[in-house]
Amino acid sequence: ESSSYLSVGLGPHRGRLNIQSGLEDDDEYDGAWCAGVEDQEQWLQLNALRPTLFTGVILQGRNSIWSLNWVRTYKVQFSNDSSVWQPCMNGSEEAVFVGNEDLETPVLALFPEPSVAQYIRINPQTWFSNGTICLRAEVLGCPVPDPDNPHFSETESGSSDDLDFRHHNYNEMRKLMKSVNDECPNITRIYTIGRSYTGLKLYVMEISDNPGKHELGEPEFRYVAGMHGNEVLGRELLLNLMQYICREYNRGNQRVIQLVKDTRIHLLPSMNPDGYEAAYEKGSELSGWALGRYSFEGIDMNHNFPDLNNIMWDAQEMVSMFPHTVCFIWTNSESQT
Known part of the structure; x- marks a missing residue:
């Protein structure tokens, strides 16, 4: 919820940390919440739905390639009913927090004293002089036990699979890869395809009934994750997959046994370990959307595949144009490929 907003695409629902806009501004998917009025009474409000111990705020400017908008200083208020508000204090004075000086860098502000409330407001005080009031934010806090809610302490149900969901x-x-190999040495093999720029090995897990051997006519599948080092889901899915196949094979799951028997599988969980480590060290909230996305040299691996199709089609076209000429094609791969 917010005091006002500039347009539908700049509403409070677009005020989440690291949210991205499209190529054009002023559509339904802009890159921030922007107030519809430029004064110090504007606010972005979050309802935590239950009593929460709030500890801080992380702020970003508006994601845009066409405009420069960010909040330089702001205040924070708390409420339990969204009607009566109490300011965040720094001793005897109302606390004023330092915000952003650019569009993308997340800036952390910890409250002088954590506060328990259900609602929190971010109240911009100053903003970039050539822009307007725009921000993306993440609120830090933990839910507190609610004695009036008998279900609060119940453990949420999760997966029944005994996998390492971290x-x-x-x-x-x-x-983890070593533990899978130790658990299933007859159907797994770990090998590397080289090293990253900083020297980290690119490990691959092979799963087959004959690890290390190419069997004539047997299909081979390669799954690669983590080209963008800060996109972490792919890494965890492949790690879970190798765990699952190993354990189900040992349990006698016939579907998995048949898969291992008839297929050779290669799992590369991290193509860009340098990027992952950079984002991991900084933390998801403070790394921004770009840190770790690229290689150590700043290359987007997902956009840097050799275009073999064009080479083949160009050669075919030259043969058709000059059927009696033998064509030699030299190709220079990019230095980062």
């Missing part, structure tokens, strides 16, 4: 940095990823 985020794994590089060393933890290596340990």
Whole structure:
């Protein structure tokens, strides 16, 4: 909820940290909440739905390639009913927090004293002089036990699979892959396809009934994750997949046994470990959307595949144009490929 908004695409629902806009401004998917009025009475409000111990705020400017908008300073208020509000205090004075000086860098502000409330407001006080009031934010806090809610302490149900559902940095990823190989040595093999720019090995898990051997006529599948190092889901899915196949194979799951027997599978959980480690060290909230996305050299691996199709089609066209001429084609790959 907000005091006002500039347009539908700049409403309070677009005020989430790291949210991205499209190529054009002023559509339904802009990159921030922007107030419809430029004064110090504007606010962006969050309802935590239950009593919450609020500890801080992370702020960003508006994601845009066409405009420059960010909040430089702001205040914070708390409420339990959204009607009566109490300011965040710094001793005897109302606290004023430092915000942003650019569009993308997340800036963390911790409250002088954590406060328990259900609602919190971010109240911009100053903003970039050539822009307007726009921000993206994430509120830090933890829910507190509610004695009036008998279900609050109940453990949420999760997966019945005995898998390691955590985020794994590089060393933890290596340990997990080693544990899978130790658990299923007859159907797994770990190998590397090289090193990253900083020297981290690119580990691959092979799963097959004959690890290390190419069998004539047997299909091979390669799954690659983590080209953008800060996109972490792919890494965890492949780690879970190798765990699942190993354990189900040992349990006698016939579907998995048949898969391992008839297919050779290669799982590369982290193509860009340098990027992952950079984003992991900074933390998801403070890394921004770009840190870790690219390689150490600033290359977007997802946009840097050799275009073999064009090479083949160009050669075919030259043969058709000059059927009696032998064509030699030299190709220079990019230095980062």
